[in-house]
Amino acid sequence: MKLSTIAKTSLALGILTTGVMTTYAQSANAEVQTSVQNNNQSQDVNDLLTYYNKPSFDHRNVRGYKTGDKVDFVDEKYNQHSEVGLVGNNKDKYKSDDDLSNIDVFVVREGNGKQSSDYTIGGITQPNKLTYKDYVxxxxxxxxxxxxxxxxxxxxxxxxxxxxxxxxxxxxxxxxxxxxxxxxxxxxxxxxxxxxxxxxxxxxxxxxxxxxxxxxxxxxxxxxxxxxxxxxxxxxx
The missing domain is CATH 3.10.20.120 (Ubiquitin-like (UB roll))
Incomplete structure (x- = not known):
């Protein structure tokens, strides 16, 4: 069995362990699109307050796997699965799993329902090349x-x-x-x-x-x- 196949199998097991089924993706995306139909329009202040008060998660040095316009990864430290939507320039930025072998991901979960709890958009960056004591x-x-x-x-x-x-x-x-x-x-x-x-x-x-x-x-x-x-x-x- 190829190494990439083993890794993806481990990812699938990790997703099942967290109780998240990837078949929720379509409904999660639909909920996000419904909640914010047009990002170019002014939004209700309470909706903005709710979104920007959500918890955020900073995952470091994780491995992602690309399928279509999304990337799946499991942070093994916390056994946490996330599905990252690739929108805009990101769609063409990552050509294969090799481009996602070591990435950082900033996660803010989209939507409010349980089915969308693992879905986030963008936020993928490359790890620091240098070591810093406190900040860059x-x-x-x-x-x-x-x-x-x-x-x-x-x-x-x-x-x-x-x-x-x-x-x-x-x-x-x-x-x-x-x-x-x-x-x-x-x-x-x-x-x-x-x-x-x-x-x-x-x-x-x-x-x-x-x-x-x-x-x-x-x-x-x-x-x-x-x-x-x-x-x-x-x-x-």
């Missing part, structure tokens, strides 16, 4: 708002990033979670504004924007950037 990058993090015609800037310290390569999914999720914890977002109906991640290339348009009145679009969740090239992060409220 500390990025200046601040909030800009307007009061009585004056622009006010509030420093929020530094946002620490532990990965050389980070997905927009992880960056967006963790930044919004910080704002929620500080009662600056999705409290008292507050949901307008954007997060701007400015890169240090010196080019004005070299930046990434997350609109706060909607969940990050599915097709962007698999996009990755080099965290070491981030200059600053500004929240415009």
């Amino acid at each position: 990058k500390r990025v200046p993090f601040s909030v800009e708002s307007t009061s009585n015609g004056w622009k006010v800037e509030q420093g929020l310290g530094a946002h620490e990033i532990s990965k050389e390569e980070i997905s927009l999914k992880e960056l967006d999720f963790k930044l919004r979670k910080k704002l929620i914890d500080k009662k600056l977002l999705y409290t008292d109906g507050k949901k307008n504004g954007k997060i701007v991640v400015k890169m240090n290339s010196g080019k004005e348009n070299d930046k990434y924007t997350f609109e706060l009145d909607k969940k990050l679009q599915d097709h962007r969740m698999g996009d990755v950037i080099d965290s070491r090239n981030i200059e600053k992060i500004t929240v415009e409220l």
Whole structure:
């Protein structure tokens, strides 16, 4: 029996052990599509608060197996199975299982039903090439708002990033979670504004924007950037 066959057999056993049947995938996908029909439209503040208050999981150095537009993996440390949807550029990024032999995956489970509890979108990155004691990058993090015609800037310290390569999914999720914890977002109906991640290339348009009145679009969740090239992060409220 080939090594890849043995590995996939082990994955299947791991999935069964966790009590998750992969035949749930279609219904899970359908539930996700129903819950958010159009990521380009403004969403209800309570729905946004529910999503960005979900638990997140950071799986390191796992092996994935690609089938169509999804990747399955089991984190053996926690015996946890997850199914990762490949959307947008991710569909063509991973050609075979060899491209997924050692990956990190940031997981936020989509949907609210039991059948979708193992389904996530994007968040796949390559492990760090170097060893770091605490973090890879500390990025200046601040909030800009307007009061009585004056622009006010509030420093929020530094946002620490532990990965050389980070997905927009992880960056967006963790930044919004910080704002929620500080009662600056999705409290008292507050949901307008954007997060701007400015890169240090010196080019004005070299930046990434997350609109706060909607969940990050599915097709962007698999996009990755080099965290070491981030200059600053500004929240415009």
